[in-house]
Amino acid sequence: xxxxxxxxxxxxxxxxxxxxxxxxxxxxxxxxxxxxxxxxxxxxxxxxxxxxxxxxxxxxxxxxxxxxxxxxxxxxxxxxxxxxxxxxxxxxxxxxxxxxxxxxxxxxxxxxxxxxxxxxxxxxxxxxxxxxxxxxxxxxxxxxxxxxxxxxxxxxxxxxxxxxxxxxxxxxxxxxxxxxxxxxxxxxxxxxxxxxxxxxxxxxxxxxxxxxxxxxxxxxxxxxxxxxxxxxxxxxxxxxxxxxxxxxxxxxxxxxxxxxxxxxxxxxxxxxxxxxxxxxxxxxxxxxxxxxxxxxxxxxxxxxxxxxxxxxxxxxxxxxxxxxxxxxxxxxxxxxxxxxxxxxxxxxxxxxxxxxxxxxxxxxxxxxxxxxxxxxxxxxxxxxxxxxxxxxxxxxxxxxxxxxxxxxxxxxxxxxxxxxxxxxxxxxxxxxxxxxxxxxxxx
Amino acid sequence: xxxxxxxxxxxxxxxxxxxxxxxxxxxxxxxxxxxxxxxxxxxxxxxxxxxxxxxxxxxxxxxxxxxxxxxxxxxxxxxxxxxxxxxxxxxxxxxxxxxxxxxxxxxxxxxxxxxxxxxxxxxxxxxxxxxxxxxxxxxxxxxxxxxxxxxxxxxxxxxxxxxxxxxxxxxxxxxxxxxxxxxxxxxxxxxxxxxxxxxxxxxxxxxxxxxxxxxxxxxxxxxxxxxxxxxxxxxxxxxxxxxxxxxxxxxxxxxxxxxxxxxxxxxxxxxxxxxxxxxxxxxxxxxxxxxxxxxxxxxxxxxxxxxxxxxxxxxxxxxxxxxxxxxxxxxxxxxxxxxxxxxxxxxxxxxxxxxxxxxxxxxxxxxxxxxxxxxxxxxxxxxxxxxxxxxxxxxxxxxxxxxxxxxxxxxxxxxxxxxxxxxxxxxxxxxxxxxxxxxxxxx
Numbered sequence: 001x002x003x004x005x006x007x008x009x010x011x012x013x014x015x016x017x018x019x020x021x022x023x024x025x026x027x028x029x030x031x032x033x034x035x036x037x038x039x040x041x042x043x044x045x046x047x048x049x050x051x052x053x054x055x056x057x058x059x060x061x062x063x064x065x066x067x068x069x070x071x072x073x074x075x076x077x078x079x080x081x082x083x084x085x086x087x088x089x090x091x092x093x094x095x096x097x098x099x100x101x102x103x104x105x106x107x108x109x110x111x112x113x114x115x116x117x118x119x120x121x122x123x124x125x126x127x128x129x130x131x132x133x134x135x136x137x138x139x140x141x142x143x144x145x146x147x148x149x150x151x152x153x154x155x156x157x158x159x160x161x162x163x164x165x166x167x168x169x170x171x172x173x174x175x176x177x178x179x180x181x182x183x184x185x186x187x188x189x190x191x192x193x194x195x196x197x198x199x200x201x202x203x204x205x206x207x208x209x210x211x212x213x214x215x216x217x218x219x220x221x222x223x224x225x226x227x228x229x230x231x232x233x234x235x236x237x238x239x240x241x242x243x244x245x246x247x248x249x250x251x252x253x254x255x256x257x258x259x260x261x262x263x264x265x266x267x268x269x270x271x272x273x274x275x276x277x278x279x280x281x282x283x284x285x286x287x288x289x290x291x292x293x294x295x296x297x298x299x300x301x302x303x304x305x306x307x308x309x310x311x312x313x314x315x316x317x318x319x320x321x322x323x324x325x326x327x328x329x330x331x332x333x334x335x336x337x338x339x340x341x342x343x344x345x346x347x348x349x350x351x352x353x354x355x356x357x358x359x360x361x362x363x364x365x366x367x368x369x370x371x372x373x374x375x376x377x378x379x380x381x382x383x384x385x386x387x388x389x390x391x392x393x394x395x396x397x398x399x400x401x402x403x404x405x406x407x408x409x410x411x412x413x414x415x416x417x418x419x420x421x422x423x424x425x426x427x428x429x430x431x432x433x434x435x436x437x438x439x440x441x442x443x
Numbered sequence: 444x445x446x447x448x449x450x451x452x453x454x455x456x457x458x459x460x461x462x463x464x465x466x467x468x469x470x471x472x473x474x475x476x477x478x479x480x481x482x483x484x485x486x487x488x489x490x491x492x493x494x495x496x497x498x499x500x501x502x503x504x505x506x507x508x509x510x511x512x513x514x515x516x517x518x519x520x521x522x523x524x525x526x527x528x529x530x531x532x533x534x535x536x537x538x539x540x541x542x543x544x545x546x547x548x549x550x551x552x553x554x555x556x557x558x559x560x561x562x563x564x565x566x567x568x569x570x571x572x573x574x575x576x577x578x579x580x581x582x583x584x585x586x587x588x589x590x591x592x593x594x595x596x597x598x599x600x601x602x603x604x605x606x607x608x609x610x611x612x613x614x615x616x617x618x619x620x621x622x623x624x625x626x627x628x629x630x631x632x633x634x635x636x637x638x639x640x641x642x643x644x645x646x647x648x649x650x651x652x653x654x655x656x657x658x659x660x661x662x663x664x665x666x667x668x669x670x671x672x673x674x675x676x677x678x679x680x681x682x683x684x685x686x687x688x689x690x691x692x693x694x695x696x697x698x699x700x701x702x703x704x705x706x707x708x709x710x711x712x713x714x715x716x717x718x719x720x721x722x723x724x725x726x727x728x729x730x731x732x733x734x735x736x737x738x739x740x741x742x743x744x745x746x747x748x749x750x751x752x753x754x755x756x757x758x759x760x761x762x763x764x765x766x767x768x769x770x771x772x773x774x775x776x777x778x779x780x781x782x783x784x785x786x787x788x789x790x791x792x793x794x795x796x797x798x799x800x801x802x803x804x805x806x807x808x809x810x811x812x813x814x815x816x817x818x819x820x821x822x823x824x825x826x827x828x829x830x831x832x833x834x835x836x837x838x839x840x841x842x843x844x845x846x847x848x849x850x851x852x853x854x855x856x857x858x859x860x861x862x863x864x865x866x867x868x869x870x871x872x873x874x875x876x877x878x879x880x881x882x883x884x885x886x
Contacts, residue, residue, distance in 0.1 A: 107737065107739055107741075109690060149741070150740060151737070156741070216695040217695040247552060247846060249660075249845045251659070251677070251752070251819045252658070253844075254724065254727075255726065256724070262712070263712070263716050269705070270710060273703075281697065281698075281699070284698065285698065287744070288693055288735075288740045289739060290735050292731075294594075295551075297681060297732045298550075298594075298729065298846065299550050299552075302552070309740055309741050377694040378694060400696065403693075403741070403742045404691060404745075
């Protein structure tokens with residue numbers, strides 16, 4: 001907050017009146033209050049948030065955000081896959097819009113900032129630009145993508161991937177949560193809950209995409225930087241491994257005769273943590289979800305299904321370790337059978353250099369310390385980058401913690417990120433004279 | 444079936460007319476048909492049964508069994524903990540009754556025989572004795588104990604343990620299933636569903652207890668025997684182990700900085716399977732249930748809770764290995780915290796020699812090959828043995844498999860077991876002249 005306030009307070013003393021006028025200043029207090037109000041929806045006892053995709057909580061979040069958008073003159077709309085759009089109209093509505101945003105869903109024990117900060121800073125930028133009186137050539141569309149987290153319905157980033165044509169609507173509608181409820185059922189409920197929202201087609205031309213997010217790592221904090229200019233995203237592969245053994249009675253079947261799927265899992269897991277998880281200091285290897293069948297204390301487990309989340313900045317390392325995962329699972333299965341399914345394969349990517357330059361210039365303009373940084377987490381920007389020049393702005397989070405109730409970002413850092421985002425968006429909308437659109441627009 | 448039929452058919456050719464008359468022959472066809480009809484309640488696609496304690500399926504099973512009992516002149520009743528009694532009245536109702544039975548609940552993917560065979564063979568014996576016209580001094584009470592399996596509500600054998608005074612009704616009512624529903628809530632529903640059943644007090648004096656069960660092991664089959672005269676039950680300890688780490692983002696937190704509860708579990712489990720599970724050829728070590736929190740693919744697990752089921756015929760070995768389990772869990776926890784709770788501790792026991800003799804004599808009488816055998820599974824008879832002379836009859840099950848859909852017992856073996864049970868019960872009811880009650884009755 002301090003950073004944004006000081007910029008506003010110092011305006012009259014500055015020589016660059018023009019610059020101060022053409023980059024309108026966001027309202028850091030309003031933004032913070034809205035972030036805290038949104039975090040009440042799905043609030044958990046230890047400060048976190050449980051607002052998973054398409055739950056009643058996410059619908060409540062839509063209601064709140066749509067209310068704020070309408071009050072500022074933005075036009076809400078949705079699409080067949082349940083993405084939410086809030087559009088500040090520009091002068092020429094035939095031009096591809098600039099998109100900015102993130103997601104409103106959280107992990108089951110998520111925090112207040114992951115996703116929410118990206119949507120609300122984009123909304124703050126749009127509200128600020130709407131009130132500024134500056135002429136804007138293009139539409140600015142704030143977006144909240146469907147199901148980025150993938151915790152209730154796997155895989156994540158459903159809305160942005162469908163928007164970019166990476167998955168069909170039918171395939172997404174058929175996915176089910178652990179209770180057997182399908183995305184399709186809940187999407188129909190979502191659309192029925194907001195019958196007055198115009199429905200846009202799935203996927204439309206973009207001018208550019210910018211997403212702000214907490215870093216979800218400790219680097220900015222350790223380096224004393226406030227703005228991370230994201231260079232790209234590490235690659236990620238996800239697997240589902242299914243071990244099939246045979247159920248039996250815990251009190252009678254001799255140890256030597258068992259086909260215990262959980263015993264097989266344990267052997268695999270120890271070897272995977274050591275060999276794959278210990279490959280180099282940059283590798284990230286996680287078994288986050290595991291299901292045992294029939295999961296009864298006196299029954300030898302007949303089946304274990306578990307997830308693997310593997311990430312690395314180098315695609316060759318990912319490919320190598322994927323082969324190693326298959327080999328370890330096969331070797332450690334013992335008397336059980338094992339099947340390893342590759343669920344998602346997202347190679348590492350690079351963001352638009354022209355947009356990275358603009359983020360750096362915005363940080364410099366306001367005196368926010370910045371640095372280039374690689375994203376170790378996956379974000380919806382991964383899919384937008386295939387459609388149009390895209391970029392991400394990171395802000396620090398305390399101790400690098402996220403996907404946890406203790407996730408925290410400083411108000412001053414949220415405000416700084418929002419200001420840098422607003423600056424870049426103002427330029428992209430042609431609200432700042434003399435700065436051309438990067439890289440020729442949509443591709 | 445063949446065994447019982449041949450006994451019936453050969454009756455006119457035998458010299459021992461009196462013996463054939465005083466040990467009435469059960470109806471093997473009726474018994475088998477009822478077993479198959481009961482197995483339709485909660486039937487699974489691969490031949491198994493899911494009829495967990497206090498579910499609507501178990502209530503349907505009550506309805507079916509009560510109908511059969513009433514048609515034969517038996518008196519149904521229940522007690523505060525939801526045990527079901529079906530009583531064939533004797534001449535002197537002040538004498539402690541003889542109890543026989545088992546349980547109607549199953550594992551989530553259980554079979555047709557575990558529990559059901561014990562209840563329906565006891566019912567067949569009672570129905571046969573009711574129709575025989577023999578005078579009976581004592582009540583014969585068929586029992587179906589509440590929640591033997593412990594799969595929905597832990598621990599198992601709730602009904603028999605409460606009957607024997609081992610747990611209070613309040614403690615049992617407070618237990619909850621994974622969905623948070625308490626035993627008390629479902630018990631109230633059970634009693635409301637059967638409002639016309641007389642309610643007996645919890646626990647009453649017993650004359651004797653006899654339980655038939657499938658072996659749940661391969662020994663009888665391997666030895667070519669049809670009747671197992673159970674000498675005793677191996678001891679059992681159950682644990683709940685809780686590992687607490689810290690949640691974090693799967694894509695950002697460095698491997699070295701993680702407090703991954705599932706990684707800690709894997710290290711523990713491999714060591715436990717090797718050291719405890721490999722202690723000797725008789726030990727049974729099972730991790731049957733495991734829960735991961737938050738169990739989302741891209742979140743490092745912050746918590747793992749798992750069960751241990753440990754069984755051995757020697758109590759000193761059980762005590763030694765319990766200490767070893769605690770030591771291994773502590774040593775393998777790494778950066779996580781671990782708590783090991785001992786949930787249940789049932790030492791090994793021995794059954795009534797007098798009743799074992801009668802079972803052996805009954806097997807010889809009908810030409811069923813028999814042998815003494817140790818029970819490696821736990822059964823409700825464990826708790827009855829504290830109240831009165833108790834015994835168990837085992838019959839073979841295919842490949843020793845149980846707690847699985849493929850569980851199977853041959854019709855001829857079910858019939859043989861029912862006949863041996865009916866013989867022993869006939870003697871205990873004083874329906875067979877000249878055979879005194881064992882060991883002076885209740886203690």
